Amino acid sequence: MDRLKREFSTLTIVLIPVAIALNIAIGTLVLNLKVPLYLDSIGTVLVGALVGPWAGAVTGFLASFVWTLTGLFPQAIAWVGVAAIIGALAGAFRSGDWWEKWWKSILAGLITGVIAAILSAPIAAYVFGGVTGSGTDALVALFRATGLDMLGANMAQGVVSDPIDKAVTFFIIWAILRALPGRLKARFSGD
Amino acid sequence: MIRLERFSFTYPGEDQPALSDLSFEVPAGQFYGLVGPNGAGKSTLCYALAGMIPHYFKGTLSGSLTVAEIDIAQSSLGELAGTIGLVFQNPFNQISGSRFSVRGEVALGLENLGVPRDQITDQVDETLEQSGLADLGERSPFALSGGQQQRLAIASILVMQPAVLILDEPTSQLDPVGTSEVYALLHQLVGQHETTVLIAEHKLERLAEFTDNVLVLNQGRLLANGPPKTVLTDPLIEEIGVQPTRYTQAARQARARGLILKKDEFPLTLQDAQEFFDDAAV
Amino acid sequence: MSTPTLYLPRDSRLHHLHPLTKLALIGLAIVAGATLPVTLWVIAVYLLILMPLAAWGKVLPAFLRSSLLLIWPFALSLTLIQGFFAPGEHILLQLGPLSLKLEGIQLAADYTARILVWLSAVILLMLITRPDQLMLALTERGLPRQIGYIILTALQIIPRFQQRAETILDSQRARGLETEGNLVKRLRALVPLVAPLILSSILELDERAIALEARGFTRAGPRTSLTTLKDTAPQSAFRWLSLIVMLLLILARAAGWMTA
Numbered sequence: 265m266d267r268l269k270r271e272f273s274t275l276t277i278v279l280i281p282v283a284i285a286l287n288i289a290i291g292t293l294v295l296n297l298k299v300p301l302y303l304d305s306i307g308t309v310l311v312g313a314l315v316g317p318w319a320g321a322v323t324g325f326l327a328s329f330v331w332t333l334t335g336l337f338p339q340a341i342a343w344v345g346v347a348a349i350i351g352a353l354a355g356a357f358r359s360g361d362w363w364e365k366w367w368k369s370i371l372a373g374l375i376t377g378v379i380a381a382i383l384s385a386p387i388a389a390y391v392f393g394g395v396t397g398s399g400t401d402a403l404v405a406l407f408r409a410t411g412l413d414m415l416g417a418n419m420a421q422g423v424v425s426d427p428i429d430k431a432v433t434f435f436i437i438w439a440i441l442r443a444l445p446g447r448l449k450a451r452f453s454g455d
Numbered sequence: 456m457i458r459l460e461r462f463s464f465t466y467p468g469e470d471q472p473a474l475s476d477l478s479f480e481v482p483a484g485q486f487y488g489l490v491g492p493n494g495a496g497k498s499t500l501c502y503a504l505a506g507m508i509p510h511y512f513k514g515t516l517s518g519s520l521t522v523a524e525i526d527i528a529q530s531s532l533g534e535l536a537g538t539i540g541l542v543f544q545n546p547f548n549q550i551s552g553s554r555f556s557v558r559g560e561v562a563l564g565l566e567n568l569g570v571p572r573d574q575i576t577d578q579v580d581e582t583l584e585q586s587g588l589a590d591l592g593e594r595s596p597f598a599l600s601g602g603q604q605q606r607l608a609i610a611s612i613l614v615m616q617p618a619v620l621i622l623d624e625p626t627s628q629l630d631p632v633g634t635s636e637v638y639a640l641l642h643q644l645v646g647q648h649e650t651t652v653l654i655a656e657h658k659l660e661r662l663a664e665f666t667d668n669v670l671v672l673n674q675g676r677l678l679a680n681g682p683p684k685t686v687l688t689d690p691l692i693e694e695i696g697v698q699p700t701r702y703t704q705a706a707r708q709a710r711a712r713g714l715i716l717k718k719d720e721f722p723l724t725l726q727d728a729q730e731f732f733d734d735a736a737v
Numbered sequence: 738m739s740t741p742t743l744y745l746p747r748d749s750r751l752h753h754l755h756p757l758t759k760l761a762l763i764g765l766a767i768v769a770g771a772t773l774p775v776t777l778w779v780i781a782v783y784l785l786i787l788m789p790l791a792a793w794g795k796v797l798p799a800f801l802r803s804s805l806l807l808i809w810p811f812a813l814s815l816t817l818i819q820g821f822f823a824p825g826e827h828i829l830l831q832l833g834p835l836s837l838k839l840e841g842i843q844l845a846a847d848y849t850a851r852i853l854v855w856l857s858a859v860i861l862l863m864l865i866t867r868p869d870q871l872m873l874a875l876t877e878r879g880l881p882r883q884i885g886y887i888i889l890t891a892l893q894i895i896p897r898f899q900q901r902a903e904t905i906l907d908s909q910r911a912r913g914l915e916t917e918g919n920l921v922k923r924l925r926a927l928v929p930l931v932a933p934l935i936l937s938s939i940l941e942l943d944e945r946a947i948a949l950e951a952r953g954f955t956r957a958g959p960r961t962s963l964t965t966l967k968d969t970a971p972q973s974a975f976r977w978l979s980l981i982v983m984l985l986l987i988l989a990r991a992a993g994w995m996t997a
Contacts, residue, residue, distance in 0.1 A: 272883070274949060281891035282898075288891075289898035297930075322887075327891075330895075333743075334742060334895065393849075395818055507950065536951060548944035548948060555869045567956055572963065
């Protein structure tokens with residue numbers, strides 16, 4: 265309870281909508297750059313890394329609703345749980361020194377990506393019949409052709425795409441954290 | 456209305472105090488200006504007067520600071536909201552964003568204070584009228600010009616009818632038209648509500664025109680406290696890196712080149728300058 | 738710059754309903770779409786409930802456009818993936834080792850119908866409901882007001898952040914940053930694009946927080962509201978009824994009472 269209160273200072277409350285706007289602004293910018301990444305959870309990971317797991321989870325959770333409300337990606341609410349867990353994991357990696365070294369942050373991103381892929385697969389398989397209506401569906405088809413079932417194919421697709429995206433996201437946030445003054449960082453986490 | 460006695464403040468981890476041994480008073484209903492070079496501590500002083508120091512920004516303080524009879528250090532931000540208003544530079548950051556209309560944005564502070572709905576409606580209407588935003592009430596706050604947004608930021612504070620209004624360079628991101636709009640509003644405010652105003656400002660001509668008194672801050676210390684005409688024409692302010700008005704500069708240059716003066720006072724505004732040069736002879 | 742929401746202001750009876758009543762209507766359609774056992778019934782929810790509601794709310798063209806734009810990639814992917822890979826015996830088309838099967842097409846149609854219903858129900862809700870009124874209704878029912886602040890503020894500041902992202906993109910391009918070319922080049926371009934945007938956003942947070950504090954955001958004690966939401970007894974009754982119907986549908990589905 266104490267941890268909760270500490271995480272949700274006014275500074276955190278104003279950070280979260282900015283982080284959500286960053287998810288959306290950067291997510292749509294990256295689409296235009298034509299790189300095989302999304303970076304649409306970069307703000308969520310920022311909040312987790314800067315503040316803690318609860319704030320990260322709330323950011324991911326609410327970001328899904330905002331994606332839906334904008335009409336840019338209405339299906340986002342189906343993934344609300346995964347988005348929250350990504351934020352929580354980014355915060356959980358604060359214990360230990362995962363955010364201290366660049367290669368550890370990349371490792372943390374890879375782990376988060378694998379977990380996200382595993383959690384996303386049942387949603388894709390059972391809510392959306394195994395598709396997302398985007399380019400990654402070709403990968404799903406490929407894995408189905410190798411004999412995997414729908415859940416397996418979605419998991420395999422996720423494990424191919426998600427960890428790279430999360431590794432890049434975590435690495436960028438590592439660079440951001442390094443650029444911020446230590447005293448400012450301490451004020452976010454309340455430590 | 457504002458009283459500081461030997462007030463000092465140091466940010467955590469810093470050796471030098473940001474505010475050092477400040478003592479001054481601002482009587483009720485007065486319009487005070489605050490000038491100083493960048494880094495002089497103007498913003499820090501504004502934050503302290505509004506209670507953001509020590510309740511938002513932590514640090515070490517000593518001495519005493521009372522505003523509207525409230526000992527700031529012993530109070531809380533919730534208590535101070537509505538009594539002391541704070542406005543600063545960037546209008547985008549001051550608009551909460553959580554209201555879809557200008558009216559809603561202005562009402563936010565009163566909603567947080569728990570004011571009954573009828574009274575909110577009245578006060579919002581009155582404030583919108585005063586700030587020249589009455590026709591824009593249903594617009595999105597983000598669909599306004601910079602000057603309009605800054606007036607909205609001021610209106611959102613004014614609506615709570617604070618006894619003291621602190622403004623930290625509220626016109627620094629505005630063009631001359633926007634600046635005039637803001638000052639006209641402040642002037643009217645002081646006249647009608649007897650609000651005590653303290654404004655940090657780089658545009659000395661505006662201070663000359665509107666303020667009763669000016670404080671000069673440098674390296675966290677109070678260097679001067681007096682009427683704008685005396686303080687703002689003093690060579691001292693140029694020495695610490697504050698640019699005097701162009702009229703003061705012109706008159707100084709003229710004297711340096713041999714203009715003979717009848718008065719010893721340098722002009723501050725255009726009107727002063729006209730009188731000054733009328734009186735002067737080569 | 739306008740707020741990026743789907744909301745269309747219209748003078749309709751549907752628009753004037755209490756936001757929670759609209760939420761109940763939409764919830765009913767979503768639960769029905771997820772639980773009804775027969776594909777045709779699911780399609781009927783779209784044709785006979787959602788479309789007439791959209792027409793009543795005077796937003797039918799926008800509703801049709803948005804829901805069809807959203808559904809066609811799903812329909813296409815589902816037809817191909819389920820059509821070729823779902824198990825089945827009725828082969829419609831043989832392409833080398835792959836075969837398109839009737840069972841797969843039926844499965845694809847079923848998924849498409851269900852996705853169409855819930856996504857278009859959400860879209861309809863957004864077309865007819867102002868987000869701030871929806872949040873107000875939820876806050877009145879006990880949702881922490883900080884959540885309303887976060888969602889509404891995020892919605893309204895998105896255009897500004899997109900604009901900043903574009904500005905940074907343009908200025909980095911002008912400095913010779915390669916945002917075209919091979920994959921490695923484009924990946925390398927990401928950090929200098931994204932980092933300034935994030936850093937500058939973090940540095941202005943104190944001002945945003947102080948501005949809220951100056952307006953009593955953290956003050957203890959009860960809040961009031963400038964705007965009121967009109968609610969009526971029949972609407973409240975309807976919401977309770979919807980809730981019961983939703984629970985019954987879920988129960989019936991789970992217990993296997995409804996079968997094709």
